[in-house]
């Protein structure tokens with residue numbers, strides 16, 4: 001195990017130690033896990049964590065963990081099994097090549113040349129939004145849209161969000177590009193030190209804008225903002241895109257879709273930060289909302305990070321999701337988080353099932369004007 | 371030759387100490403003596419095993435190769451005597467084992483109430499107990515559990531899961547679940563258990579047994595095929611001349627006893643609550659593990675001491691997730707209570723500060739609540755009993771609080 005010595009890693013160790021002490025062996029965590037195809041037991045994980053001696057099974061499972069938090073919700077003892085998995089990721093003896101690419105092209109201070117090069121390609125890809133990528137002259141504005149690295153996503157949500165803001169006549173600044181990444185992809189690949197570096201850098205960028213409100217359409221970015229605000233005691237308020245738009249909803253005229261639409265819950269927003277409602281309330285303005293899980297917390301993860309570890313596992317989750325949507329009689333599904341959307345986009349397209357990004361749907365539904 | 375560490379007791383306190391010793395002293399020789407003939411296992415998962423939710427392997431807390439990977443020698447045997455002067459222990463088999471540092475982590479034994487006519491009373495503590503109970507039950511078995519505390523209820527919950535419904539619980543107090551539950555919470559749970567068809571005898575006890583019939587103090591009778599006593603535990607430890615004990619082995623904040631190079635941890639100990647000037651027995655898994663860590667560090671020469679953490683016990687009561695945080699039954703102050711069919715939540719404030727909480731059914735917010743003990747929360751009023759109260763927003767800016 002090689003530690004990078006960051007505060008993040010030290011705090012993870014603290015949480016993991018507490019988990020080791022508090023775990024009473026119910027194994028409910030591993031039964032709840034949506035990607036535990038090898039039926040790994042909790043005792044295997046803890047044995048590796050304590051002894052540092054890895055088995056192939058555990059290594060595969062730790063690599064495939066998508067950090068959905070289902071394990072933690074299921075635990076009778078209050079163990080943060082998801083964080084213990086994160087610590088195991090940080091301890092992994094070797095990591096997939098795709099992960100290395102993944103964390104190298106994000107906003108690392110020691111990879112500036114690589115980032116500049118990938119930005120050139122990225123800007124070409126995103127057209128007019130390109131002007132916001134790693135902007136040098138950020139202005140003071142009370143409203144900040146934070147798109148981070150997902151500006152380069154094929155998602156139409158960033159453009160739709162700005163269209164909505166323009167329709168509402170709002171004045172805003174935009175923070176986007178991999179240099180303003182929230183650091184979550186880094187934690188996910190076990191690079192806690194890089195993650196911390198990036199969150200700290202994000203703080204300096206935000207301070208240039210000195211906003212009152214920061215809006216983001218990515219669940220992980222949102223969690224990053226909540227984390228940063230708690231740490232720094234900053235006065236700005238982080239909002240998810242649905243939370244933000246709901247504040248202005250009455251100023252817009254809404255047209256309803258005539259098909260019922262299922263709602264997908266993002267793990268970070270619903271399970272970890274406990275905010276299942278805004279996305280539902282917004283979708284309810286547009287269409288009849290179809291619940292596909294018993295409760296929002298039971299909604300199964302999009303499995304995004306297995307795009308980088310195990311594609312098959314990723315597809316399996318998507319098949320399950322598509323089956324649920326059909327079973328519940330929804331004609332399409334909506335999600336608020338760009339990561340979830342990216343994960344689902346291809347399989348839903350192949351299956352011919354509409355997949356809505358909430359901001360894109362809202363933009364379409366309010367074309368009637370402000 | 372490295373330091374010889376000897377640990378008596380292959381439970382959570384003993385193993386956690388061994389792990390800590392290994393982390394700080396790679397060259398030390400670590401030996402654990404246990405008398406159960408089982409690897410380190412989770413007592414709480416015995417219920418999962420009875421309920422057929424967990425396999426035998428899943429009840430073990432570490433994998434087969436663990437002891438070897440950690441270079442821990444695991445000996446099966448019972449320690450009879452500790453000779454603190456000659457620094458050696460004697461086993462029942464007659465073997466002697468010398469040590470440089472010794473840890474007593476021998477846990478506790480179940481209490482047994484003497485009942486006229488009851489031969490060979492069964493208890494619920496060890497793997498052997500679980501196996502015996504399991505051998506005796508099928509869905510038709512008449513089970514009588516003496517004791518309506520957490521453990522008795524946990525056993526009842528496991529038996530219900532495998533279809534056994536002829537279960538009677540006899541409880542001396544007139545409500546279930548003490549000391550974790552107060553009367554109000556006990557009644558909430560009682561309704562739930564009665565709805566499952568179990569029979570409860572509250573404010574009653576078994577006076578004598580004739581054949582397969584229990585005669586209760588109230589004059590009622592109850593047939594049984596299986597009689598299990600679950601009436602608390604008492605600390606268990608070998609005789610050691612000169613060892614300071616109260617109701618259990620007394621340890622200081624470094625896990626040390628009054629005798630040189632002898633440490634203790636877990637259910638066999640009691641610790642001094644300085645602020646209240648009293649000795650408190652150790653009773654829960656988390657505290658056993660924390661004591662094991664501290665004792666292990668001290669034995670390996672690393673400075674560590676027990677912090678007075680707020681109390682935390684979260685687990686399963688009957689079939690319901692509960693959390694007992696801090697002191698929800700503290701004297702004085704105000705309690706905000708939220709109660710419905712699914713949940714019972716009580717949050718107590720003393721002098722306007724969060725003193726503790728008892729949560730059943732719906733435990734949302736429990737971990738941030740645990741971290742918020744002592745914070746002023748009076749301004750929020752009774753909404754703090756609701757499960758959507760944003761506890762996470764109130765607590766800490768240390769990184770350790772920042773993962774969700």
Ligand SMILES: Cc1cc2nc3c(=O)[nH]c(=O)nc-3n(C[C@H](O)[C@H](O)[C@H](O)COP(=O)(O)OP(=O)(O)OC[C@H]3O[C@@H](n4cnc5c(N)ncnc54)[C@H](O)[C@@H]3O)c2cc1C
Nearest residue numbers: 379381382383405413414448449476477636637654655685
């Ligand atoms: C069924 C059940 C469920 C529980 N559920 C929970 C729960 O959900 N949450 C919670 O916090 N707590 C729970 N507890 C309590 C918790 O398990 C105990 O607090 C904990 O196991 C005590 O750990 P320990 O290491 O001190 O002792 P033990 O686990 O008792 O280990 C001590 C070991 O030492 C051995 N030993 C004793 N004397 C000698 C000797 N002279 N020579 C050799 N070996 C010896 C014993 O046989 C035993 O194996 C539960 C207990 C039971 C029985």
Ligand code: SF4
Nearest residue numbers: 023024026027029075
């Ligand atoms: S559910 Fe919780 S207590 Fe049970 S094995 Fe998992 S982490 Fe441990």
Ligand code: SF4
Nearest residue numbers: 033065066068069071
């Ligand atoms: S965070 Fe999700 S994927 Fe990872 S172990 Fe827990 S349940 Fe499984």
